Amino acid sequence: MSLADELLADPDFITTRDEEADDIDNDGSEDVTMRDLEEVEDDEMADFEEEKQISSEIEMKNVMDVRKIAKLLGSRQMKDVLTKIGQLKNTNRIHVQIMGPVEEDPEYKLIVQANNLTVDIDSEILIVHKFIRDHYAKKFPELESLVLNPLDYARAVKAIGNEMDLTKVDLRSILPSATVMVVTVTGSTTNGLPLTIEESKIVSDACDMALELDCAKRTILEYVESRMTLIAPNLSAIVGSTTAAKMLGQAGGLMALCKMPACNVMLIGVQKKTSTGFSNATTPRHTGYLFQSELIQRTPPDLRLKAQKIVAAKCTLAARMDRVHESPDGSFGRSLREQIDKKLEKLQEPPPSKTVKPLPVPDEGPKKRRAGKKVRRMKEAHAVTELRKAQNRMAFGVAEDETGSFDTTKGLGLIGQNSGKIRAAVSDPRVKAKAPKRYQHMGSSGSTSGLSSSLTLTPVQGIELINPDESQKKVKDANDRYFGGGAFLKVGKPKQQ
Structure with missing residues (x-):
């Protein structure tokens, strides 16, 4: 047997607090001042915390009286607060009567005590709920998973009682229609056993205590709400x-x-x-x-x-x-x-919708083309030449020639593959480099262009230096020889007879 069980089994331990409460009631007067109420509250809160810790260690099935683990309803703290609320509930106060700091108002202290008491009532209801579940599991073990609210569970247990046929029990005023149907179907297939008269009385008393605690909580909240508009x-x-x-x-x-x-x-x-062991995954932080x-x-x-x-x-x-x-x-x-x-x-307003812009009115007249003669000439100047096209081509099965310098090489493609020799590409006047106009008057005089070269490539001699004036001199000599005297100098010889 644990220490908690020994304490609860000791009759002196159980009756000590009841005797102390009775002594205080006999010695004190009916009109308890707020100072006495605060002192009693501190003592009662310490006792309540101790009892709650003991009750959490006790297995509820071994306790046959709910008042042994839930003593808040019969405590002096609860009685005094409810008595004061009953006296002041019908008293009407105005704003002018509240002067100075709000904390010094006597009724404000009662409001704070009553408000704190509601938190203790919630904890006490959970303890009673656990007591009812443990004792009623023999009759209907599935009910605690179908009805999660402690007060609804207590009302349902109070209505069902020891009845085995749930179709005879009207639960529509307690539970939603869908839950009533599930509880009725589950109750017809449960493996629970009927409770004895003593067990049924224990469960009924616990249900009454849970409902009385809820009624006291509602009374306190009504009073607090009526006074908060003043404070x-x-x-x-x-x-x-x-x-x-x-x-x-x-x-x-x-x-x-x-x-x-x-x-x-x-x-x-x-x-x-979260209390009662339920999941807190959906509870926001x-x-x-x-x-x-x-x-x-x-x-x-x-x-x-x-x-x-x-x-x-x-x-x-x-x-x-x-x-x-x-x-x-x-x-x-x-x-x-x-x-x-x-x-x-x-x-909560929806985002503004995007405005659909209409298409512009089409222009019937012709539009100006971008670029022009200057851009076309630039494209022609940067066009791919025939030599570049030949370099980019490749014959299958034939190794291409390569040229390079230092450590880089570049393939020649089909350049020189047809004739076996390098031929000069035909110059294209469209891609020919042109000097600016301001420099065109400068350069070599005469008919010979300053950009022409005297180097020619021949297949036999290779690179040969040719004087361009030499060919013109030969033509001039030939003309002087035949036409220099104004007549034909050489005529055919006469025929010999």
């Missing part, structure tokens, strides 16, 4: 009274909330781990009470994190206005809420 009217106008009360309670008061930057306001109420507010939840999922940043910045401004008691009617908060709504609507 923080501008903050409540943005995120609502429930979320504003949770933020104030978790932050430690309105003064502490005013000192927080907007990036930390988003993290108020963040939960690092860095989200708290502000993310769960109605303003953020109605935003599309892909814009919620961006909307959370916008709302957090406005909440910081509203909290600072509430701290200095400016705009007690909440007009400043409503103006901020309108700005938030406009920004969120702007984010």
